[in-house]
Amino acid sequence: MAKNLKPETKETDSRLRGNDKTMKDLFGKAILDYQQGNYTEDLITETTISEADELPLPYLFRSYDEMPLIEQKALQLASGHVLDVGCGAGSHALFLQKERNMQVTAIDVSEGAIEACKLRGIKDAQMADVMDMSGASYDTLLFLMNGAGMAGTLGRMSEFLQHIKTLLKPGGQILLDSSDIIYMYDEDEDGGRWVTNNKNYYGELEFFVSYKGEEEEPFDWLYIDYNTLQRAAIANGLDCELIVEGEHYDYLARLTVASHSPSA
Numbered sequence: 001m002a003k004n005l006k007p008e009t010k011e012t013d014s015r016l017r018g019n020d021k022t023m024k025d026l027f028g029k030a031i032l033d034y035q036q037g038n039y040t041e042d043l044i045t046e047t048t049i050s051e052a053d054e055l056p057l058p059y060l061f062r063s064y065d066e067m068p069l070i071e072q073k074a075l076q077l078a079s080g081h082v083l084d085v086g087c088g089a090g091s092h093a094l095f096l097q098k099e100r101n102m103q104v105t106a107i108d109v110s111e112g113a114i115e116a117c118k119l120r121g122i123k124d125a126q127m128a129d130v131m132d133m134s135g136a137s138y139d140t141l142l143f144l145m146n147g148a149g150m151a152g153t154l155g156r157m158s159e160f161l162q163h164i165k166t167l168l169k170p171g172g173q174i175l176l177d178s179s180d181i182i183y184m185y186d187e188d189e190d191g192g193r194w195v196t197n198n199k200n201y202y203g204e205l206e207f208f209v210s211y212k213g214e215e216e217e218p219f220d221w222l223y224i225d226y227n228t229l230q231r232a233a234i235a236n237g238l239d240c241e242l243i244v245e246g247e248h249y250d251y252l253a254r255l256t257v258a259s260h261s262p263s264a
């Protein structure tokens with residue numbers, strides 16, 4: 001059995017796009033509350049295979065020193081014009097802008113998050129869905145805090161990768177982190193795992209977020225192991241490199257347009 005398995009199934013948003021009008025933007029409300037000094041409680045997250053857990057709001061406002069190693073490494077590798085995709089409270093964008101004097105555009109589908117980013121001083125913060133963006137304008141795309149999750153499911157990974165690579169300038173890079181969550185599933189006597197998420201791939205989860213007594217619409221979020229990411233990348237004309245592994249099954253990968261690819 002999976003750890004903390006939740007027996008009930010709820011309807012899931014199966015779309016790839018993040019700008020779902022039915023979303024209440026609880027994530028953004030929480031970020032904005034924190035930014036405006038109204039921090040009274042944390043976000044609660046729950047998934048198909050794990051019980052309710054607190055996501056401390058101060059974590060979204062982390063400094064460079066408080067960031068996990070894989071995020072610090074991503075910030076060290078960022079170069080040129082950076083697009084921080086799903087920037088949340090904008091901690092990565094703010095570091096690059098303030099400490100490294102870099103040109104950064106921060107985007108998020110959350111209105112509250114973008115308002116908070118502007119209040120924090122991010123010069124170019126826009127409410128946008130990465131899937132709606134166009135133009136090969138960026139040298140670095142940052143997808144951090146399990147940025148691969150934005151693809152939603154493994155089945156949508158190709159569409160996701162095909163689109164985001166069009167946003168890269170020639171020679172550009174995608175820096176993206178994720179985790180191999182097989183450890184979340186219980187092991188049997190033979191060393192196999194009981195994969196009980198009722199999906200095609202064990203890293204496909206449904207997320208349930210609540211804040212101050214309100215519940216967000218459930219949404220799909222993908223955790224992808226490195227080998228599966230690499231296979232998906234290669235199939236979509238991208239080279240994939242494992243940059244660093246974190247302390248808890250997490251890793252940072254760099255994707256670049258493969259030299260033999262027609263879009264290279």
Ligand SMILES: C[S@@+](CC[C@H](N)C(=O)[O-])C[C@H]1O[C@@H](n2cnc3c(N)ncnc32)[C@H](O)[C@@H]1O
Nearest residue numbers: 018060086087088108109110128129130144145
């Ligand atoms: C796990 S949070 C990470 C926030 C931030 N990167 C950090 O590390 O603190 C994921 C963020 O991605 C945003 N997001 C989800 N889908 C998106 C999309 N298609 N385009 C832009 N942002 C998206 C969410 O609103 C959320 O703020």
